[in-house]
Every structure is written in C-alpha cells, then in structure tokens.
Amino acid sequence: MHPPSVFDPHSAYAWSIYHLTVVVTILMGVVVLIVTGLVTYVCIRFRERKHPGPRLSYGNRKVEILYTALPLMLLASIFGLMIRNMDASDPIQRTRDNIVVVGHQFWWEIRYPGTGIVTANEVHIPAGKPQMFGMEAADVIHDFWVPQLGRKMDMVPGYHRDVWLAANEPGIYLGRCSEYCGKEHAWMRIRVFAQTPANFAQWEADQEKIPPIPTTGDAADGARYFTTMTCANCHTIRGTSAQGEIGPDLTHLASRTTLAAGRLPNDPADLANWIKDPTKYKPGCFMPDLGLTDEQVRDLVAYLETLR
C-alpha cells in the first residue's frame, strides 16, 4: 500500500510534478538560507555592543536595483521551468474518459463508460496505461486526490473536468477527498488498485457479470429483505429490483476491501456492525439506522457476502 505522499510518485505525471517540487524546494531553501545567513550576520556583527557607532546611510540605489533584479530573475527561471513542466504534469490533450468518478457527500461513485460497470470508493485501473478520468460532483464540491498518480482535481457540481492519471506498476494507492465537503470529509478516502492488464481484464469481466440471486438459506431471506425493505430505495444491485441511486452501487460489494469510503474493513462482522448503526462509525453519513433485528442483519450480511 502506498500512502498518499507527494514524495512517492508512481506515474509520469506525478514524477514530473515531483521533479519540479524538488527543484523549486531547493531553490527556495537557498533563498531562506541566504536571508537567514544575512540576518544572523548583521545581528552578530552590528549589535550595539560590537558596533556602537551606526553608519548613517539612506540606501544605495545599486544595491536596491540588485535586490529587485535578482529575485525577478530567479522567479522568471522558475516560471520558465513551470511552463515546460505543466503539459507533462497534466497534458492538455484529452481523450474519451476511461473512468468517471462522481463525488457524493462522503463516498465516490465510479463508472466505467461503455462497460456498464458501476462501483464505489475503490478504483481499479490497468497499471502502465494512462487513464483519462472524468470528474463530476453530485452535491457539493469534492476533490479527487491520489498524489502518487498525478495532480488533484476539484469536482464542481454542474461542471465536468478531465484529468490524466496513471500508475506505472501494480499496487494499492491511497488517496482522499481534498476539498472540504462537510461533516465526514475526513472519512472520504480513495483506494486505487492498479493491476496487471490480465488481472484488470479479469476484474472487469467479473464486474460485468450479474451475481445470481440466492434461493436458499439465510442469503435468500437477506435478498428478499434487501429488495422489499428500505435498502432498495437508496442502493442498486444489478439484476434485482433494487435500483436506488442515492447510495453506492452494491452489485459487487463483497469484491471490495473496505466499507463506507475506507471507514471499515469489508468483512462479515464489520458489515453487520455497519448495517446496525452506520452513524456510530461515520457520524455524518446519510445511511440511517433502520432498526433491524439481529436476525435480519445476519441474513442481509449473508446475502451481501454472496455479491462477489
């Protein structure tokens, strides 16, 4: 797992920004050192005890012009570097979106245009292939940021933005919402799974399948509860009558590693806890406590665990 660090670039875009950051940081460090050095020098050299008689001076035009011109030149060269770097960090050239991410209050909807795959909170991409991400928002402004893969991009309701992201090698990359979006902004996290092309194709094929509706045991009861009770008002499970669009798509819930945008690991026990009392784990989330009995929860979990 790669923590969301600017210092850990894993794509050409992130590398390009990383290089620029390092160069500029060094230059700026030199500026700080020069100023600190000068200040320290005058403080030691010209303190009253050492240098009791001040030299009267009102300025020196040459020095003044120098300290206007030198910073100007430094900034101009940084600006030049930046212009050369911008297209490498976020190429202007756009193509059709591979993936569309829609920010919702406290979770991410992820669509793969042209395939019918809809998932949530965990993005799968083939490693080594630049991906065109489309960014949208359903309610307030969010911001998709996985620093190892490239720049961040605001998701503004009413606008569509595109951004290039990629991962050079397979791995799990952690990211997060980076624009304050309300109460659970802190728990709005992203996982990007970069997979080998073969694994990615396999994942895609799995996701396109419609999971069968169980007919026996607890899972069958769970499936019935899901479609007849409140769950279906908000969630979609393809192949069933549950077509709600408010919450995340659960068609392949069991194939994900976390629940509620990274709040809990996705295992039967945590899933049961989550269903019983979502706001206990994520106080600002919009999924209510439905007052289900333990038995109902057990059946629902059994059903949801079949959604691989």
Next chain:
Amino acid sequence: MRARDLNKTRFAMLLFLGSESVFFIFLIVAYIYYHGDVRSGPTAHSSLDPVKTGIYTAILLSSSGTIWLAERAFRRGSSAFRWWIAATIACGATFLCGEMKEYAKMLHEDITISRNVFGSTYFTLTGFHAAHVTVGLLLMCVLLGLSIRNRLREDHGEAVESISYYWHFVDLVWAAVFSTIYLWSTR
C-alpha cells in the same frame, strides 16, 4: 497648503462612492455572467420593456441636471435652491414609482427573485440601486426641510455638494444598469 484645500467631507464621499462602485460592479458582473445561462423561465428579453423604462431612465438622468442647478443656486444663496431640490426629489420619486410598477407587473407574472438566475440577478441589482435612490431621496428631503425652516446655513455647502455627488453616482449606476440590462441583454 494644498492638503488643506482638500475638503474632508467631499473627499470622503468620493472614496465612499468608489467603494460603492466596486459593490455594484460585482452585482453587474453576476448579472452578465448569468445572462445567456438561463435554462428555463423568464429572461430579460421576455419580461422587460426597454422603452417604458427608458422614459423613467430619462427622468432619473435629468435629475442630475436639476441637482446641479440646485447646487449652483445654493452657492449663490438663492431660494431657487428649494425648487431645484424639490424637482430632483420629484424626478427620483417618479423613477422609483416607475420601477415599482415594473416590479408589480413582473411579480404579477410570477417573475420573482427566486424564480431563476435572471430573477435573482435582476432584482438584486435593481433592488440595491432602488435602495440607493431611496437613501438619496431621504437625504434630499432632509436638505429641503432644513432649507424651508431656514436652518440650512452657508457652511453646509459641503453637505450639499456631497449629497449631490451621491446623487450623480446613483444616476451613473443606473446608466450602467440600464445599458446592461435593458439595452444589451434584452436584444
């Protein structure tokens, strides 16, 4: 010294009007930004009558002339001052009536401030202007009242001038608003 020739009150009024114009520029920019972005509901073209409002505009703008005459009369110490101020008040009030009639007509057609972006930007911009007209009318009523009771002294000149600056500004803002909303965006 030059610094002392600068009149405090007039200068402060000019600075205040400067800050006011920034305020109005933002309201006008909001109007222009959303013009052409109206997806449904009323637009400037469908709901405004530039000719009728043009007449009221002419009346308001002519009041810049009457207040200038009032100011001149004041400096001469002439009692014509009262008449010119009264004329200015009349012009301003007529304009305000015209605008209220227009508002009433629009509200009757259910064009409100919350209907769509046109309604929001139109009523906010013209409403803030109307509020400024009202303040100007109140100020001039005070001047008129003082003058009728012979309480207006010669050293009130800078107050008279400042109010006159304010009134010119109100007219100027309307000229900008009228050109933007009625002339440009109703096309």
Next chain:
Amino acid sequence: MSELQVVPAEMERLHRFEETAGLLKWITSVDHKQIGIMYVLATLMFFLFGGVEALLMRIQLSWPGMHFLAPETYDQLFTLHGTTMIFLVVMPLLIGIGVYVVPLQIGARDMAFPRLNALSFWLFLFGGLLLYFSVFYGNSPDAGWFAYAPLTEKPYSMMEGMSFWCVGLLTAGIGTVASGINFIVTVATLRARGMSLNRLPLFTWMTLVNSFIILGALPALNASQVMLLLDRELHTRFFNPTGGGSPILWQHFFWNFGHPEVYILIIPAWGMLSEVIPVFSRKPIFGYTFVAASTVAIALLSFWVWGHHMFAVGLGHWPDIFFAATSALIAVPTGIKIFAWIGTMWGGAIRFTTSMMFAVAFLIQFTMGGVTGIMFAVVPIDWQLTDTYFVVAHLHYVLFGGTLFAVFSGLYYWFPKMSGRMLSERIGRWHFWLTVIGFNATFFVQHIVGAMGMTRRVWTYPNLPRWAVLNLISSIGAFVLGFSVLIFLWNLWVSAKRGEPAGPNPWDAWTLEWATTSPPPEYNFREIPPVHGRRPLWDLQHPESEKNPKEHG
C-alpha cells in the same frame, strides 16, 4: 512654529470631557487613542477565543482516532478559528494600532472623522459578537472561512450558522470600509505642515496604501455575502447549481476579495517593522522610496492574483499561467522589503529589545512563509499541495510568524506610548522565546505532514507512518504557543500597573508620536514640532542635518 493652537474654548471642552469618568467615558469616546486601545483590547479577547478554538482542534488532532471532538464540533471550530483570526483579530488589530498611531505620526489631533471612527469600532465589535452569538444560538458556521458554495447553500447547510457568518461579517465589513475612508482622508488632509507624502512615516504610508486596498476589496466581500445571504434566505440562485447558479462564480468573487485581504493582513505589519527596525538599528530605513513604491506595487498586483486559489478547480491552461505569473511577480516587491530591512540593520548599532527580537524573528519566518507562497504560485506544485497541511503551514508562517510577530514587535514598541509605562523586558524575553519555539514547533512540521498527504479540515486522520508523531509535535507546540500568549497577557497586565514609567520618548525614536507625553493628552500635541524631513525628532537633535537632501525626501 506650531500651526495649530489649542483655543481656550476647546480646552474647556476637553476638561469637561475628562471629568466624565469611567466606563461611560470609554463607550462614548471619539478620541482616536481610546478607540485604538479599545480595538486592541477587543481583538485580544477575540484572539483568546480563536486561540482556544485552535487548541481544542490540536487536542483532537494530537493522535489518530481521537474522539475528543465530534466532527460537527470540529467543523464549527475551524470555521470560527479562521473567521475570528482573520476578521476579528488580525485585521481590526492592525486597524486599531493604526487608529492609535497614524494621527500621532502625522501630527494631527485626531482622525478626520472621529465619530465615524467610533462607529467603525462598534460595528466591528458588534459584528464579531453577532458571529459569536451563533454559538449560543446553537449552531455556529461550519463551512470554512471561505464559505464555498454549494456547501453553504440551504440544502447542505440548513442551520442558521452561515447566515450569522454573512450578517456578522457584513456588519464588521462596513465598519472596515469606513475605517479605510477615514484613514485616507486623515492622511490626505491632517498632516502637519511640512510632512509631504515622501516624508510620511512608513507605518502611515503602509496604512494609507492598505486603506485603498480595503476600499477595493471589502465591497467585493460585502457584495458576495449579500448574494449568499439572499441565496440562503430568499432562495435566489446565485451560487446554487441546482438552480442554475455557479459555485465557481462564488470562488471568483470570494478570492477577488480574499487575496487582497491577505495583503490587508500584512501591509500594516510591514509598516510596523519599518518603524521598529530603523529605530533599534539607529539608522534611517534603507531605500525609503523602494519600500514605499514596492508597497504600492503590491497593492496594484494584489487584485490580479486571485486565481491562484483556484488552480485545482481546472480553470484551464492559460488562466493558470496568467495567475501563476502575477503571483510570482508579487514576490519581487515583497523581497525588496526583506532586503531593505536587512540593509537598514547593516552597519547599524542594533539594540536587541524584545520589540527588535520579534522583528528579527519576523524576517526569517516571514521569508519561510514567502517562499512556500512562491511554491504555490508554481501551478503543478499547487495541484499537489493545495488543501493540504502544507497550506496551513504556509499561511501561519505568513500570518502568525509574519503579521503577529510584527504586531508583537509593534505592541512592545508602542505600549509605552499608549500606557506611559514600559513593558517588562524580562517577561518579554520569556514571551519571545516561548513564542518562537511554540510557533515553529506547531507549524514547521505541518509542511512535512502536508506533503505526506494530510489534507486540511479533517477532524481525524489515518495512522499512516510518521503522521501521528508529527501531529503530536504540532499539538505540543500549540500548547507552548498558547502558554506564551498567557505570558504576554501577564506582561501587559503587570506592566500597565507597575511598569517602569516610559517618559515621552523611551526608544529615542524619531517620528512625531514620540514628541508628546506618554500617554498623550486628548489633544495629542500642545505644539506640533516642525517637519523638515522623514525623522522630525532627529532633525531637532541634529540641526546641522538641515542640508541633507536624503534625510528630507
């Protein structure tokens, strides 16, 4: 010699005024010195509020997975903290010190409009109290000091907190505009004879420039807040995307105010440095013209850089480049000042009073904040680092390590004038070193944790490698900083009561405020000294300097 003489009738009025004792005298005061002191006291109160809010947040963030604060409480706290520190502490504090010092520095008896001055103060105070009233009303604003739509629109913010935010700041904002007008008219019309614009003390110069920025920027905020308030209360459609409005327009409007505001928060602080450093280096300022002109350049540029707050919005390639260029350019006049101050110290005989020590710390810390600012002007770096703790570190290096250090420097410098007593240098040392240590411990590590991916405005964070320990250091630093503030208040309290008497000019300074008693009488000056140069009191001591053209500007 003196141009203005106190006429007997005026004297009598002043005496009568002096007899009106106690609180009523303060509340009804139109004296710029009393109003200035009330500004300082009121902002200190709000500073304590904002500080406590910050400490509560730092407790919550001291370790991952803390449950000290609920998320909604945390959101209200960071919104109140930002709003308080910007609108109710730094801005009114700088205005308040200006209200006290500017008339004295130019040899005037008061501001041009004393009653308007009092109105500005009371509008600020009640605007601030109105904002804080929301706490008792049960719901404080919780959408950040930048109030991005649509999070601030009705469907997403049903409680009245954001409306309080709008109304409170509108009230204070009108007062601020009035202060701006008052300063400009005061400096334009009430300068002592002989004080031409290029002999103006630099603090006054910068307050003057600042007032012009206020007149250009505050109405933008007022207009935006009016529109937001109408959106919330009358259901207009300005910034609400579901009604056809645009959230991006709010950002343009807000930062049109917001970036000039950053300069409103620093320019008078530069002015204070430009008074303190020459006096304690025993030399006139190095390159007066460059310092003054660079301030004007910043004022003009500050209205053309707002887009650098919006690089992550995706405005497009060329807008990004335009705003990157203007933002980088604004670093040049800023650098000029840093070097001018170092040039002033060069060859001087530096006295390390507490005031001077804060000024020296400013030079280094503000440079730190400045260079991280340049990093944010480099678009791709901003694409990564914006909205992380790197920004939090940057802005605190500018506003705390910069502005507040300058304000401490200025308060140590002018407190003797205001109270007639010296602040204790011994307590002052403690205050200084604890502030430096606390400040850098709190905020330096935030650069690192930000670059490691910690975003702003989160009430909790995951336990990723090194995040916990860095946050813990920051929290401990915050408490050291909080303690240093208490020491400062203690210093104010004891020194006001038992401090060494200051006399009219304890620092052997050169500007006109030191030509009268400490504290000055209501009418400021019995006689205004003649002004033939930039350092009128120095001229009095060195009559031979009469012929030096550089001294006389």
